Amino acid sequence: MSIEPGTEITTVEQYQQAPEEFRTAVEKIVISHAVNELHGARVFDEPAVALAPSPYAKWLTCRVAMEEYGHHVRFSDLGREMGIETKRMTPEHKRPLSIFEFDLNTWTEFCVIKILADMAEVIQVEDLIRCSFIPLRKLARMTMPEEKFHVQFGLDFTEELLETEKGRTEVQDVVDRYYPMMHKFFGRPNSENNRIFRKWGIKQRTNEAMAEDYANRIAAVIGGRFKLQLPMAGA
Numbered sequence: 001m002s003i004e005p006g007t008e009i010t011t012v013e014q015y016q017q018a019p020e021e022f023r024t025a026v027e028k029i030v031i032s033h034a035v036n037e038l039h040g041a042r043v044f045d046e047p048a049v050a051l052a053p054s055p056y057a058k059w060l061t062c063r064v065a066m067e068e069y070g071h072h073v074r075f076s077d078l079g080r081e082m083g084i085e086t087k088r089m090t091p092e093h094k095r096p097l098s099i100f101e102f103d104l105n106t107w108t109e110f111c112v113i114k115i116l117a118d119m120a121e122v123i124q125v126e127d128l129i130r131c132s133f134i135p136l137r138k139l140a141r142m143t144m145p146e147e148k149f150h151v152q153f154g155l156d157f158t159e160e161l162l163e164t165e166k167g168r169t170e171v172q173d174v175v176d177r178y179y180p181m182m183h184k185f186f187g188r189p190n191s192e193n194n195r196i197f198r199k200w201g202i203k204q205r206t207n208e209a210m211a212e213d214y215a216n217r218i219a220a221v222i223g224g225r226f227k228l229q230l231p232m233a234g235a
Contacts, residue, residue, distance in 0.1 A: 005199050010134045012081045022200045026133050027084060028193065029162070029202065034075035034089035039096035040117070041068035048110040057107075057157065064114070064153055067146040081135075099181050108161055113176040114154025116160055120185045121218055123210050124146045132201030155221070162226060172228050179231055186211040 003009065014223075015023060045065035052058040076089045087093050100115055104110060125147055126163045128140035161167035187194060187207040197203035222230045 006132070006201055008132050008201075010133060012135060015082060015133060015135075017083075021196060022133075022202075023082075025144050025193070025196050025202055026136060027079075027082065029091050029128070029197070030075055030079045030082065031084065031094060034072055034079055035091050035094045036096050036100070037068055037075060038072040038229075039091040039100050041065055041072065042091075042182070044104055044110060044113060044117075045096065046106060047070075049106070051104075051107040051110060053107055058074060060153060061110075064187055067150070071143055071146070073164065078135055078139055082091075098184055099178075102178060102181060104168070106174075107157075107179070108167070108170040110232060111154050111157040111173050112171055113178060113223060114150050115158060116175070116178055116182055116218065117185075118150040118154065120182060120214055121220075122151060123214050124186075127203045127205055127210065130201075130204055136182055136202070158226070168228070171226070175222055175228060176231050179222075182218075183211075186214065 003022070009018055009022070010014050012031070015026065045068045047059070049061045049065060051057055052061045069192060072089075076086065079089050080086060102109070102113070104113070122144070125140050125144050128136060129144065131137040158171055162169055189205050189208050191208075194203065194207050198206070219230055222228050
């Protein structure tokens with residue numbers, strides 16, 4: 001089988017025979033997802049169970065945490081099939097994204113983060129749904145409904161908070177502090193990694209296109225739906 005840009009790789013065995021550039025690119029994505037799903041579950045989702053204000057909220061937060069840990073397990077399982085050492089897919093080996101450096105202390109923070117951070121993850125996973133590496137494509141399709149649920153979780157609970165003036169003030173404060181952290185999530189413009197991802201059909205869009213899509217979707221929620229102010233990204 002000749003493996004060139006545009007070729008669909010249907011199995012891990014075929015992946016092993018693919019050009020090094022393709023294999024390295026897929027490896028980077030799998031490691032990144034495994035690391036960040038695990039770290040996010042540790043620093044945001046699991047601690048949020050204690051912050052949830054009711055048994056119902058705790059139940060749904062437990063579901064979110066379970067699914068985020070599950071995403072790590074799925075990506076790690078695929079990584080091991082590809083020959084990646086387990087330790088390379090942990091936050092102890094690779095530094096997680098800077099968006100997880102936020103110090104979570106309140107239920108409001110968690111609810112808003114589920115909108116802002118998980119909407120970005122939805123966009124990333126959307127770009128993998130047509131991935132040329134079929135095992136990764138299948139994993140993205142399995143993951144997508146859960147990522148969308150996490151965003152909806154954030155929307156639903158944040159709307160409850162917005163019913164009071166105190167809640168609106170608190171939500172706006174979290175948006176002001178967290179949204180500017182998101183500007184690095186999609187990577188640098190004119191990224192060489194992204195060029196290679198697109199060359200091989202692993203990803204479909206540029207970092208700039210995904211970042212613009214994200215900004216538009218978040219503006220529709222924060223400004224349009226919630227009638228709050230959206231600060232400048234990276235401000």
